[in-house]
Amino acid sequence: MSRGAVKTLDTSIQLEMRALLLLAALGAVAAATTENFVGHQVLRIVPSSDAELQKVQELQELEHLQLDFWLSPRGLGNPVDIRVPFPSLQPVKAHLEANGVPYSIMIEDVQALVDLEQMQMLRRRRFVPLSTSTFDYTSYHTLEEIYAFMDLLVAENPNLVSKLEIGRTTENRPIYVLKFSKGGTNRPAIWIDTGIHSREWVTQASGIWFAKKIVQEQDEGLANILDQMDIFLEIVTNPDGFAFTHTSNRMWRKTRSKRSGSLCVGVDPNRNWDAGFGGSGASSNPCSETYHGPYANSEPEVKAIVDFVKSHKNIKAFISIHSYSQLLLYPYGYTTTAVPDKEELHQVAKEAVAALSSLYGTNYKYGSIITTIYQASGGTIDWTYNQGIKYSFTFELRDTGRYGFLLPASQIVPTAQETWKALEVIMAHTRGHLY
Amino acid sequence: MPGLRAALPAALLLLSSFPPAAAERLPWPQVPGVMHPLNPSHREAVWAAWTALHYINSHEASPSRPLALHKVVKAAAKMIPRLGWKYYVHCTTEGYIHGENAGSCFATVLYLKKSPPVVHGKCVHAQNKKQIQEEDHRFYEYLQHQKKPITANYIPDSNGNIAHDHLQLWGLAIVGSSYIMWKQSTEHTGYLLAQVSSVKQQIRKDNAVAFKFIVLLHEIPTQQMNVCHMYLVWTLGHPIRVKYSCAPDNHGLEDGSGQDSGSAAGTSHETKGNF
Numbered sequence: 001m002s003r004g005a006v007k008t009l010d011t012s013i014q015l016e017m018r019a020l021l022l023l024a025a026l027g028a029v030a031a032a033t034t035e036n037f038v039g040h041q042v043l044r045i046v047p048s049s050d051a052e053l054q055k056v057q058e059l060q061e062l063e064h065l066q067l068d069f070w071l072s073p074r075g076l077g078n079p080v081d082i083r084v085p086f087p088s089l090q091p092v093k094a095h096l097e098a099n100g101v102p103y104s105i106m107i108e109d110v111q112a113l114v115d116l117e118q119m120q121m122l123r124r125r126r127f128v129p130l131s132t133s134t135f136d137y138t139s140y141h142t143l144e145e146i147y148a149f150m151d152l153l154v155a156e157n158p159n160l161v162s163k164l165e166i167g168r169t170t171e172n173r174p175i176y177v178l179k180f181s182k183g184g185t186n187r188p189a190i191w192i193d194t195g196i197h198s199r200e201w202v203t204q205a206s207g208i209w210f211a212k213k214i215v216q217e218q219d220e221g222l223a224n225i226l227d228q229m230d231i232f233l234e235i236v237t238n239p240d241g242f243a244f245t246h247t248s249n250r251m252w253r254k255t256r257s258k259r260s261g262s263l264c265v266g267v268d269p270n271r272n273w274d275a276g277f278g279g280s281g282a283s284s285n286p287c288s289e290t291y292h293g294p295y296a297n298s299e300p301e302v303k304a305i306v307d308f309v310k311s312h313k314n315i316k317a318f319i320s321i322h323s324y325s326q327l328l329l330y331p332y333g334y335t336t337t338a339v340p341d342k343e344e345l346h347q348v349a350k351e352a353v354a355a356l357s358s359l360y361g362t363n364y365k366y367g368s369i370i371t372t373i374y375q376a377s378g379g380t381i382d383w384t385y386n387q388g389i390k391y392s393f394t395f396e397l398r399d400t401g402r403y404g405f406l407l408p409a410s411q412i413v414p415t416a417q418e419t420w421k422a423l424e425v426i427m428a429h430t431r432g433h434l435y
Numbered sequence: 436m437p438g439l440r441a442a443l444p445a446a447l448l449l450l451s452s453f454p455p456a457a458a459e460r461l462p463w464p465q466v467p468g469v470m471h472p473l474n475p476s477h478r479e480a481v482w483a484a485w486t487a488l489h490y491i492n493s494h495e496a497s498p499s500r501p502l503a504l505h506k507v508v509k510a511a512a513k514m515i516p517r518l519g520w521k522y523y524v525h526c527t528t529e530g531y532i533h534g535e536n537a538g539s540c541f542a543t544v545l546y547l548k549k550s551p552p553v554v555h556g557k558c559v560h561a562q563n564k565k566q567i568q569e570e571d572h573r574f575y576e577y578l579q580h581q582k583k584p585i586t587a588n589y590i591p592d593s594n595g596n597i598a599h600d601h602l603q604l605w606g607l608a609i610v611g612s613s614y615i616m617w618k619q620s621t622e623h624t625g626y627l628l629a630q631v632s633s634v635k636q637q638i639r640k641d642n643a644v645a646f647k648f649i650v651l652l653h654e655i656p657t658q659q660m661n662v663c664h665m666y667l668v669w670t671l672g673h674p675i676r677v678k679y680s681c682a683p684d685n686h687g688l689e690d691g692s693g694q695d696s697g698s699a700a701g702t703s704h705e706t707k708g709n710f
Contacts, residue, residue, distance in 0.1 A: 046573055077573075077580035079600075106599055140594055250593050251629065251651065251660045251684065268658070281656075287683075289658035363506065365476040373478055374623075374656035401627040402503060402531060404653055408595030 037110035039086030042070065045096070045103045046079050055099045056080050065092060083110060132156060137209050137416075139409050140201050143173075143243050146236055149208060150176060157215045160226075166234075167304025170257045173239040175304050180214050180231040188434055190225075190317045190427055193234040193305070196269050196380070197253045198241025200323040202397050202407045202415055207235035207321070209416035210423070225427050228434075229316070238269055238301055251405065253289055255299050262286040267293035270322075272302045275382035276334025281375035292378050309387060317391035317430040318384040319423065324404050325373070325396035326364045328353050328422065331385040333369030333376035341390055342368070348429050349393070352422035359418040362398065369394065391430050395419060466514070470523075473510040480510035482625040482655075483522035486617060487542035489626070490554035492531075493614035496675040498606035499570035500562060501613065503531040508539070520622060521545040528558065531609055532602055536561050551618040574603045575671045578644040584636035591630060604634060611667040612650050614677040619652075629653040629660060643670045651684065660684040 047053035056073050059065070059082070068083035084092050096103050107113060129135045132152050141149070154161045160180055167175045181187065194207035211233055214222065225231075236242050240256035254266030264287035271282035274296035278284070282292035297303045309315055330345040332338075339345065349366040356364055369376055373396075381392035398407055398415045407415070473480045484507050492501045505527040512522050522544045528537040542556035578585070590605050591597045597605055608631045616626035629651040637645040648665040663681040670676075 046577060048573060048576060075580065077577040079577075253658060283657075289660070290656075367476065371478075372476065376656070400504070401653075402534065403591055403595045404627060404629050406591045406593065406595040406630060408591070411595070 037083075037085075039089075040083055040110040041086075041089060041105055042081055042083050042107035042110060043092070043096075043103045044079050044081050044106045045101060047073065047076055047101070049076070052099075052101045055096070055101050059092065059095070067092070081106060083107075132212055132215075135208075135212075137205075137212065138413055140205055140412070141208070142246050143236060143239055146204065146208060147176065150178060150211070150235070153178070153211055153215065160215060161211075166308045167300055169238075169240045169300055170255060171240045171243075173243070175239060175301060176234070176236070177308070178211055178233045178235070180226065180233070182226050184230075186312070186314050187228065187230045188314050188316045189230040189232055189312065190319070190430060191232045191234075191309070191315050192319045192321065192423065193237045193380075194321045195235060195242060196237040196301075196320060197322055198238045198245045199251050199253050199405045200397075201245070201405065202323050202412060203321045204236055204242065205409075205412045206397065206416040206419055207233060209413065210420060211235065213416075213420055221424055221428060225431050228431055229427075231427075232315075234305070237305075240301075241266070254291065255301055257293075257299060259286065259294065264291075267291050267299050269299055269302050270320075270380055271376065271378040272296060272299045273306075273378050273380050273383035275379065275386055276332075276377040279334055279377035281334060281370075281377040290376075296378065306383075309384065309389075315384075315389050316434060317393075317426060318381060318389045319393050319395065319426065320380045321395045321397065321419075323397040323407070324399055324401065326362060326398060326400050327372060327394075327396040328356075328364055328366040329369045329372055329381075329394045329396070330366075331368065331379075331382045331392055333373075333379040334382050336370055338368065339385060345391070345393075348391070348426060351429075352393075352425040355425045356418045356422040359421055360414055362418055363400075390435060391426060393426060395422070467516040468513065470511050470513050473512055473522075475507040475510055477510070479512070479622065480507050480522065480524060482620070482622075483510065483512075483544045484524045484526040484542070485625055485627075486544050486552050486620040487524060487526075487540065487554050487556050488528065489613040489617035489620065490552070491540065491542070491556045491558060492610055493617055493675060493677070496610050496669065496673075497567055497571050498574060498603055498610050498669075500537070500567045501531040501606055501609040502528045502537050502540075502558070503534075505529040505536075515545065519546045519548060530562070532606055538562070546622040552620055554617070570603075572671065575644060575669070578636070578669075579642065581636060581638070584638055586633070586635045587631070588633045589630065590634070605631065607646065607667070607669065608634065608648055608650055610669075610675055611646075611648060611665050611677050612652065612663070614675065615650075615663055615665065615679050615681065616652060619681070624657065625655045626661075627653045627655070632662070637666075639668075643668050645669070652681070 045056050047056055053073060053076060059067060060069065065088040066085050067088065069080070070083055071079055071081035073080045132149060135149055135152070150163055154163050160182065162179045164177045164179055165174050166177050169175060192210065195204035214231060217223070238255060241252050241254060244252045244256060254268050256266055258265055268282070268290045271290050271292040277296040278292055283290045285291060293299060297306050328349045330339065330349060353364040353366050356362060365372060369379065381394050385392040397419060398411055481504070484504050488502050488504055507524055507526045509525040510523065512520050515521050524544070525539065525541050527539045529535060530537050538559045538561035540556050540558040542554060545553040547553065585604070587601055587604060590601050590608070609628055612628045616628070619626060632649040632651060635647045637647060639645050645666070645668045648667060650663050650665055652661045652663055654661055661681045662684050663679050666678040668676040
C-alpha cells in the first residue's frame with residue numbers, strides 16, 4: 001500500500017552540511033558559473049572493524065577522486081559521510097564493495113537538495129508571496145500567511161471569490177469564510193471547514209489547496225456544481241488555537257477561552273455543539289482535551305458557524321475536516337441510534353473513499369462516528385444533521401499514527417489531492433440529489 | 436428450594452463479570468465463553484491489534500524495525516468470566532519507520548481490570564530478520580562507542596521531519612514507548628507515540644546503552660497528550676528495561692511558556708532490575 005511520497009528529500013541535515021549548502025546556494029545565486037553538484041551522492045559508512053576503517057581512510061589518500069568528507073573517519077562505530085562527485089561514484093562503490101565495506105546512500109542527488117534549499121531561502125526572503133501562483137502549497141504556514149493568501153485569492157478572482165467575516169474569536173481574531181459563487185441569491189450551498197482542532201495542521205494546509213483548486217478548476221464536474229450551488233470554505237476554524245500551535249504549544253487542540261474558577265484554558269470545539277451536549281463522550285473537566293465547555297455554543301468559533309448556518313438556511317452538505325486516522329464518518333457520535341439516512345450516507349461514503357484511494361492507494365475506513373471511532377457528544381456534524389443538513393460528513397485525514405499530527409509537509413499536497421477526490425463525490429451527489 | 440439456590444450463584448457470576456464500562460459497548464449479548472466475530476474496522480478490534488503490537492515491539496526490542504498496524508484482517512472477542520474480554524486478532528503489519536510490508540501477526544489480548552493486558556502474539560516476518568539484527572547490532576555498537584552523550588530534541592519536528600541521523604533513535608523511542616503504551620492500554624483507551632520531546636544519552640560503565648527520554652503519547656479517545664519521562668536501558672539480546680513516569684500535558688497552567696514537562700503527580704513505574 002502506498003502512502004504518498006515521503007521522500008528522503010525532506011531530510012534535514014547537520015549544521016556543517018547546511019552551511020556548505022547555503023554557501024553553495026548563495027554562490028549559485030551570485031555567479032551562475034560556480035560548481036554544481038548534479039549527480040553527486042553522499043555515502044555513509046559506519047566502520048565496524050579496523051579493516052573497514054582502514055579501507056575508508058585509504059579513500060582519503062586518493063586525491064583524484066575529489067572526495068569531500070562531510071564527516072571524517074573518527075573511529076569504529078562513528079559514521080563517515082562522503083560527498084562523492086558523479087564521475088567518482090563508480091570507482092568508490094567498487095572499492096567499497098570489493099572490500100566488503102557496507103555503505104548506504106544518504107543523499108541521492110546533492111544538487112536537488114541545493115535547489116530545494118535555494119527555493120526555500122527565496123521563499124523566506126519574501127514574507128508575503130505576490131500571487132497565489134507563487135504561494136508554497138508544500139509547506140505549513142502561519143495564520144498571517146494564510147490570511148494574506150485569502151486576500152490574494154479574492155483579489156485574483158473577484159467574480160468568483162469573496163471573503164466573509166462571520167465572527168471574532170476569544171482573543172479577538174477575525175474568523176473568515178471564503179465564498180465561491182457564480183451568482184444567484186442564496187443558492188443551495190456546500191460547507192467545508194478545516195482546522196477546527198488547531199494541531200491538525202494538514203487540514204488547514206489542505207484547505208488552502210482546496211481554495212486554489214476551486215478557482216483553477218476547468219473540468220465539468222466542479223463547473224456543474226458551481227452553476228447551481230455555492231461553496232463556503234472556512235480554512236482556519238480555530239484561529240486562536242492555530243496561532244498558539246505556532247507560538248507556544250504545537251499540540252494545542254482546543255480554543256483559547258478562559259473562565260474564572262479554572263486555571264485551565266480552552267474548550268474542545270468539537271464537543272461544544274448543541275447535539276447531545278454534555279453527554280457521554282465529552283468531559284466536564286476544563287482541563288480535559290475534550291472539555292465540552294460551560295454550555296453549548298459557548299465558544300465564539302462555534303457560535304459563529306451556528307449563526308451562519310441558521311441564517312443561511314440553505315446549506316445542503318456540511319463537511320468538517322480533522323486529522324488523523326484516515327476515516328470518513330457520518331453521524332451520530334453522541335448516540336448509537338442510526339440516522340434515518342444511514343443507508344444513503346453509507347453508500348456515499350463508500351464511493352467517496354473509493355475515489356480517494358484510487359489516487360495513491362491510501363486506506364480509509366468509513367462508518368458512523370460512534371461505531372467507527374468512539375462516542376463523542378456535542379459534535380459538529382451531529383448538530384448539522386439535526387438541523388436538516390442531510391449530507392453531513394467528517395473526515396480524518398492522514399496518517400494513521402506514524403507521524404500523527406506532525407505529518408511531514410511533503411504529504412500535504414498528496415493528502416489534499418486525494419481528499420479532493422472524495423469531496424468531489426460528496427458534492428456531486430449533493431447536487432444530484434438536492435432536497 | 437434447591438433449583439433456585441443453584442441458579443442464584445450463576446446469576447451473581449454473570450453480574451460480577453460485566454465489565455465496568457458496559458454502557459460504552461455496543462449491545463452484544465454478554466454470554467461468557469461465546470466467540471463474537473468483530474467487524475475488522477470496529478474500533479475495539481483496531482485498538483486490540485495496537486495493544487498487541489505495542490507489546491510485541493517492546494519485547495522484541497528492535498529499534499531498527501519496529502512494527503505498525505497495517506490492517507486488521509479478522510477479529511473476534513470472547514468474555515472470560517471473572518477476568519474480562521479477550522480479543523483475538525489477525526492483522527497485517529508494516530514497518531513503523533518506513534512503512535514497508537512487514538508481514539502479519541496473530542495475537543490474543545486479554546484486558547484485565549488491575550493489570551496490564553495479557554498479550555500472546557506470533558508474527559510472520561516479511562523482512563530479512565538477519566539484516567534487521569545486523570542493523571540493531573551496528574546501532575548498538577555505535578551508541579556504545581559514543582564518548583559524548585547523544586542528545587536531540589523534537590523528533591519529528593513541527594513539520595513532521597525526522598533527520599536521517601535520528602531515525603534509529605526514533606526507533607528506540609518507539610520500542611521504549613511501546614512498553615509504556617502496552618502497560619497503559621485498556622479496552623477503551625489506546626495510545627500512539629506522538630513525538631520525542633527530548634532524548635539524552637546516559638553514558639554507562641557497563642556494556643549497556645541508556646537514554647533519558649521525554650516523549651509525548653497521544654491518548655485515544657480522551658485526546659490527551661501525556662508527557663512521559665522514560666529511562667531506558669538497552670542491552671543487546673536482552674529485554675528492554677524501562678522506568679517511566681507519565682502525566683497529562685499540563686497545558687492549563689502554562690501560558691506561552693512552551694511544552695510543559697508535566698507535574699510530579701503522575702504514575703510511576705519500573706520494570707524489574709537495577710538501574
